[in-house]
Amino acid sequence: MASLVAACMTSHAPNMTATPAAAPEQRARFLAGLAEMRRRLVAARPDLVIMFVNDHVQNFFYDNLPAYCVGVGDTHWAPKGAASFLKIPQRQVPGAGAWGKALLAAGLEAGFDLAVSHDLEFWDDVSVPAHFLMPEGTLPILPVLTNCVAPPLPTPRRSWALGQFIRRFVDAQPGHERVAMIATGGISHWIGVPNTGHISPEWDRWVLDTIADGRGEELAGLTWEQIERDGGNGGQEIRNWISVLAAVPGVKGEVLAYEPVKEWLTGCGAVWMQV
Amino acid sequence: MSDYHLNRVLYDRAREHKMAESIGPDELAGYDLTAEERAALAAGDLDALFRLGANPYLIRRVFRRRYAL
Numbered sequence: 560m561a562s563l564v565a566a567c568m569t570s571h572a573p574n575m576t577a578t579p580a581a582a583p584e585q586r587a588r589f590l591a592g593l594a595e596m597r598r599r600l601v602a603a604r605p606d607l608v609i610m611f612v613n614d615h616v617q618n619f620f621y622d623n624l625p626a627y628c629v630g631v632g633d634t635h636w637a638p639k640g641a642a643s644f645l646k647i648p649q650r651q652v653p654g655a656g657a658w659g660k661a662l663l664a665a666g667l668e669a670g671f672d673l674a675v676s677h678d679l680e681f682w683d684d685v686s687v688p689a690h691f692l693m694p695e696g697t698l699p700i701l702p703v704l705t706n707c708v709a710p711p712l713p714t715p716r717r718s719w720a721l722g723q724f725i726r727r728f729v730d731a732q733p734g735h736e737r738v739a740m741i742a743t744g745g746i747s748h749w750i751g752v753p754n755t756g757h758i759s760p761e762w763d764r765w766v767l768d769t770i771a772d773g774r775g776e777e778l779a780g781l782t783w784e785q786i787e788r789d790g791g792n793g794g795q796e797i798r799n800w801i802s803v804l805a806a807v808p809g810v811k812g813e814v815l816a817y818e819p820v821k822e823w824l825t826g827c828g829a830v831w832m833q834v
Numbered sequence: 835m836s837d838y839h840l841n842r843v844l845y846d847r848a849r850e851h852k853m854a855e856s857i858g859p860d861e862l863a864g865y866d867l868t869a870e871e872r873a874a875l876a877a878g879d880l881d882a883l884f885r886l887g888a889n890p891y892l893i894r895r896v897f898r899r900r901y902a903l
Contacts, residue, residue: 620845751890
């Protein structure tokens, strides 16, 4: 049977790659954390990675806006040429189309009516973490997208349930694939709102301590209002983390890096789950 | 009044990575906007756009140059 061999979470931000000269000391410490995450990912020898990420209103607009969507394409743009603001060369990364279609069908059977996309263009959500964690661009990526940016958003409790379901799905696959899960996004940040640039290290530390203690399910009890107040509108991306936490319930996390980087407008964490 | 068309203005620019300091009437042909929305776009008034229901990620993307960081 397939098996889950790694689970981890990292923040994403365009300025991680767009402004490489900014905040050099914090940048070096955070990227050292991502380098350690990469080392562990490589050591886990995954055959594919399920990435829990969110759109930034580039694929999905208000004319058609899914709460959850699985990307079943055989490739994904990460990034596409026009996304030059990331300062990452255009590339296509391999998808995991057969797995994605199986997940779609299994979800419909289990009561998770996921939307589906065959053609996704990623910005910092996938492109930036993949640039540091999977620079070779050879590991197939199965993206699971959660609406974290255009309220009303799915509840954190629902994201927990989705993560539980996807873990059961992985465990039920008949092959021998080794599967990694990576969530991106968070932790606290305020983007495009009147107090853009604010970061809450207090909330970030609470999130990280909760995960380190193996109490990740407490995050599933958060409400939109609590997250918006304490973690900002960017903090809503914690839903991606919650789905990965649900896949490894009770497991303790190891914080590989934490930096509240003003120049990246984000409280940036990188956490490895001790699967 | 729906904020759909206001967001449509920003989305159409964000998709093309067209940055703006402000968006004047000559660029808004074909969009169904209120006078207040048009005024906020023309002034590049980010707080007003937010108040009128513009998605903050779209505000940030389109008016990127208006931010210090």
